[in-house]
Amino acid sequence: MDTSNWHELDTEQTLHALQAVPEGLSDEEAAMRLARYGDNTLPATPPESWFRRLARQFGNLLIGLLMVAGIATLIMRHWVDAGVIFGVVIIMVLIGALQEGRAEKALRGIQALLSRETNVVRAGRLQRLPARWLVPGDIVRLNAGDCAPADLRLLQGREVQVDESPLTGEALPVDKSASAVPLQTPLAERSDMIYSGTHLTRGHAVAVVVATGARTEIGRIARLAEGVSQVRTPLMIQMADLSLKLTLAILILAGLTFGAGWLRGAGFEAAFLAAVALAVAAIPEGLPAVITITLAIGVQRMARRSAIIRRLYAVETLGAVDVICSDKTGTLTYNQMMVRSVVLAADQLAVEGNGYVPRGRIESVRSPSSADADAGLARLVIAAVLCNDAELKPDPDWHILGSATEGALLTLALKAGHDIDRIRATYTRLDTRPFESSRRTMATLHRDREGVRWITLKGAPEAVLEHCTTQLHDGVAEPLAREYWTQQVIALAESGQRTLAVAQRLATTPEIDLVAGDFESEFVLLGLFGIEDPPRPDAIEAVARCRAAGIDIKMITGDHAATARAIGARFGLGEVGGVLTGRDIDAMDDRALRDSTRTVDIYARTTPEHKLRLVRALQDRGCVVAMTGDGVNDAPALRQAEVGIAMGQRGTDTAREAAHVVLTDDNFVSIAEAVEQGRTVYDNIRKSVLYMLPTGLAEAMVIVLAIVFGFTLPLTPLQVLWVNTITATTLGLALAFERPETDLMRRRPRGTRDGILNAMLAWRIVFVTLIILAGTFGQFLWALERGLALEQARTIAVNTLVMFELFYLLSSRFILLPVLGRNGMRGNRYVVFAALTTLVFQLLFTDTTPFQLLFDTRHITAMEWLGLSLTASSVLWLVELEKMILRRAARNRGRPDPAPTRPAGDDASSGVSS
Ligand code: ATP
Secondary structure, three states: OOOOOHHHOOHHHHHHHOOOOOOOOOHHHHHHHHHHHOOOOOOOOOOOOHHHHHHHHOOOHHHHHHHHHHHHHHHOOOHHHHHHHHHHHHHHHHHHHHHHHHHHHHHHHHHHOOOOEEEEEEOOEEEEEEHHHOOOOOEEEEEOOOEOOOEEEEEEEEEEEEEOHHHHOOOOOEEOOOOOOOOOOOHHHOOOEEOOOOEEEEEEEEEEEEEOHHHOHHHHOOOOOOOOOOOOOHHHHHHHHHHHHHHHHHHHHHHHHHHHHHHOOOOHHHHHHHHHHHHHHHOOOOHHHHHHHHHHHHHHHHHHOOEEEOOOOHHHHHOOOOEEEEEOOOOOEOOOOEEEEEEOOOOEEEEOOOOOOOOOOEEEOOOOOOHHHHHHHHHHHHHHHHOOOOEEEOOOOOEEEOOHHHHHHHHHHHHOOOOHHHHHHHOEEEEEEEEEOOOOEEEEEEEOOOOOEEEEEEEOHHHHHOOEEEEEEOOEEEEOOHHHHHHHHHHHHHOOOEEEEEEEEEOOOOOOOOOOOOOOOOEEEEEEEEEEOOEOHHHHHHHHHHHHOOOEEEEEOOOOHHHHHHHHHHOOOOOOOOEEEHHHHHHOOHHHHHHHOOOOOEEEOOOHHHHHHHHHHHHHOOOOEEEEEOOHHHHHHHHHOOEEEEEOOOOOHHHHHHOOEEEOOOOHHHHHHHHHHHHHHHHHHHHHHHHHHHHHHHHHHHHHHHHHOOOOOOOOHHHHHHHHHHHHHHHHHHHHHOOOOOOHHHOOOOOOOOOOOOHHHHHHHHHHHHHHHHHHHHHHHHHHHOOOOHHHHHHHHHHHHHHHHHHHHHHHOOOOOOOOOOOOOOOOHHHHHHHHHHHHHHHHHHHOHHHHHHHOOOOOOHHHHHHHHHHHHHHHHHHHHHHHHHHHHHHHOOOOOOOOOOOOOOHHHHHOOO
């Protein structure tokens, strides 16, 4: 079976060589082949080795600086200082490697959730199976938007076009057909082959698997399927930039301190050591690790709530979203379609039942129902079964394969007592023009047992009516009462039902090409369906939550404007600006469309091109846009949006691969939750910055001040290094695990132009630095005042500093909310754990001999502990007071929260309706 010449064989030779038949392999044969050929997966790239990851950490600028400092200290024979500096290096490198490893593992695990499924025919039955179970000889069916799950030889295809860019780099889709090509044809021109990883952009294909897994072309060139790719996010780059600037500033400060110390006669070595300690203390070494871990935690939390992140930067962008453009069907509603109403030329029928279960009465609203109505219904239902690609399955519960709208028609057929298989066997299908959302119709050509050929047309009523001249009444065609049908459509749509019309005609000309649209007019309209798809109650709640968070929700649907309005009203949408249809959008220029987005929330009868224009119009207003999509043509809009969200269940492979986020449950609620997590991630990174910068700065300033003003150093350089190691590693990380704040979804979206540090946060950093500095110096000087030995005074100073950091950690859990309330001390066990670990370390540091020898510390009394703890607690009270003042000021200005401010006059915020 291992040949690379499949393209040269005709379809029969191919099937013969593969020992395959069009009805598919039997389950036993497939299992045997799976055992022989293995899973249809590409060999994974081995994860980076521990050693390499560790080695890579040394490339980091901050670590490099520490190494230089360590080596210089070694040369000066300050063994202990050098030892501690290298200790810091080792801890930082270990933590960096550990956290990166964790993040990578999390992302890999999540990637595995994105496994593909594919339509396979086995033992004559169409099934949906994981693509990894495919074996050579399997018969697969692909539709537009599907990604080829293995290397395939086309058996039958209509209008098949394939985007081969993953394989050949060629951006334009190429046509495919089942005819064999000569042996020498290069890969890119083999028009009868569809290679693994390429996408069907149009048409419908039946093909046989010729190679799986590593034996596919893409496996051969060893390129892995695209997954979670980008690991450096804008925020990371912004932070790297901030770290670099800080490092430079600190180096200058260290140089100045060294100069000042030397001039004051502190001696070269002492001045140098102090400068080194200052640099080590103030450089935020822990920050990169904290950001990586915070993002990774965000990704994991989102995955637990059904949102799979494909591009890491989407995590933080999700938190900045101003507008969510959501599909209606399946996202805001259940996509559980059920026919509720049937409209015939002379009758209307109401249908009872639940979901796809084929039980429920069909009753004429003009009871008793006439024999004509029964005959009319039968004609309508038979046509609806024929122009239909869905399958209705009874096990385990009644469910459908394929389009939900079509599935609903099959359930109706069973309720009306028809046998679907018999209908389909009686009228052989000769040709199909698949449903496309841009045309909103589907057409099929059939031949009955007498050899008579019929064309069936089904679709959105406006589109179908265009082709009709007559209607079926009492079994005969009479002139079309257009007005009647239009009113019926509006009545159905106004009650929130999706509308669908079905028409039929005899095929008169011998050569008919449906795909070319060779059937333009003179159809007989058989009737209308009104299909119900209930809104998800939890989505109604989630929409309200998002709007409270200042996020604008736009509902985009292919349905009728009246249907959209009725469903939109259930979500509180469309009250101000009404509904715009695709046709309205076409009539608008970009500027008018942009302005309309300020008030209009519902867009009906849209196509994917309209989605793209809408995203651009919103972006033009400065909005950060999240857009959902599922179809093959949605890919451009998904890419254009800041956050493209694809549907994992209904979505095509093309949409999933264009998206930044994939929803495994297709539910709007998951989008709202992902936004909340995105906001949490950003908040937590802000908290870490807000925590690490002032604590590091305060440590550094203690040294600067002592040297500049000629005091004895309150902390020896070695002690500074100790404090820094403890805080940067143990304490700062705890904030990465913080849960969302209670008011998170009551704030307006943060502006993306807002850097990680705004004026308020910069002020907080200065404020806290000053408090810690004053308290530590105060405790030190007071101890000396009381006549304590220098070593004791220093021990008090170190412990004061660490206790400050502990108290400030508590306060940093919430940026503006009080931590002293009911929830302030709970909810993050990592904070408690980090605080207790630090306390134990401080006791060891103060009271055990090895530490006393190493760090020159001394025992201090309980009263001294109490005094320094009280002093250190001041940071908590003062920052809480400051938060209160800021909150009050914000309330007075009428804004819920001053933290995520936007630049004044920002357009996006004014457009957000509430
Ligand atoms: P939403 O945006 O609400 O998620 P959609 O954009 O996917 O929905 P489409 O599937 O494009 O909407 O449907 C638009 C219209 O096309 C429907 O109102 C219906 O009239 C018609 N339609 C939908 N599915 C089919 C189908 N399989 N065959 C024929 N017509 C269909």
